[in-house]
Amino acid sequence: MTTLEIALWSCMAGGMLTVCMAALVDAISSRSSGAFMGLSYLIALTLYAVLLCGLLPLALPGLPPTLLRTLQVALGPLCCTMALVFTGRWLNARDDDRWICPLMHSAIAISLLATLGLGVAAIWLPADRQSELLLVSAATCFATVILTGLCSWRAYRLGDRLALGVLPTAVALSVSIIGLYSEAAQPGLLAPAAIGLTALCTVAYVLMVAALSIIRTRESKRLERLAGLHLGTDPATGLPTGSALVAKVDDSFWRSARAGMACNVVCMHLHNLYELADVAGHGVENQIALTMSARIRRAVGFRCVVGLYHARCFIAVIPVSRESSQTQIQAFVQRLRVLISKPVPITGHQRTQHSFQPDWGIAVVSATAHDHDSAAVLRQAERMAMQDGATAPAPLSEAATVTA
Incomplete structure (x- = not known):
């Protein structure tokens, strides 16, 4: 890995960590379970991106090869599972839509099975099959992106205007998946321009997810405050009426x-x-x-x-x-x-x-x-x-x- 490549991947990691710190501050201030769930997803995604691009093995050369291979193929579907749980909660699928809820539950179960299956396969299969396992892991991530986009579009059609903001994140994540999995399968294959685009899309995705999470959390807090107002209180001013x-x-x-x-x-x-x-x-x-x-x-x-x-x-x-x-x-x-x-x-x-x-x-x-x-x-x-x-x-x- 050249110095330029290390610098580009390091910029990506630094940007993701900065967004994670901002999400941590918001989670502590809001003390919301949804905010902490979003934070955990961002942390897991940052770890996975650093792992796929090669910075983690570079920083910790003593990691066992089997552990490294297992994490590379299994951590992606695990992040997908977390993303589905977080998205379902963010869209309030449990209460609002009978079509989204069972689809989300089925996808979460399949994603968990894929995580376990890929983890076991990475342990037992030889190292030369790693590219195939990475391809399956990437396909699982792409399926999650498509499913999340469809559910968000349906939620938008049902009146959730904020759900439309999920679609740009799906585009950014798709570019990130292609770049990061290509780098993990064949290190050094990507040109510096492709690495820069991948890093930019990855940071943009994390930033958009954090922003959507913060906006939804604040909306929920506002509704909780309004719902908790005593009868006879004006919601705009808080004055008795x-x-x-x-x-x-x-x-x-x-x-x-x-x-x-x-x-x-x-x-x-x-x-x-x-x-x-x-x-x-x-x-x-x-x-x-x-x-x-x-x-x-x-x-x-x-x-x-x-x-x-x-x-x-x-x-x-x-x-x-x-x-x-x-x-x-x-x-x-x-x-x-x-x-x-x-x-x-x-x-x-x-x-x-x-x-x-x-x-x-x-x-x-x-x-x-x-x-x-x-x-x-x-x-x-x-x-x-x-x-x-x-x-x-x-x-x-x-x-x-x-x-x-």
């Missing part, structure tokens, strides 16, 4: 009444929440709502109840020692407008950048907690905030009068 918000407001009023305090119910109505929908794309309102909720929370403090009355209406309940005067309310509203009305940078579809200028209607209803119904206060604050420039309190309808 609906009956959960009303219960929190009631509780805040009750605690304030016991302490002899009043409550300032602040309603912030975002008039133009959907203004950028036609320009930036539908869904950008989630970015806006998330930014607005963070600004409101920072403005009113972490001890106050903050919630989402409906999509464009944020509520904050601030306990105060006594009912606020009109001057105090106007000063608070002015300060609040400054804090929450700055432009918001928004990333739209196709990564386009937009600037969103919030248009707020803000109302504050200050009431004595033991004399007023929290639901009536909420409705009054909402009606006031929906009016442009509503900044001053008004008497509650019939039931109570709010001191300005």
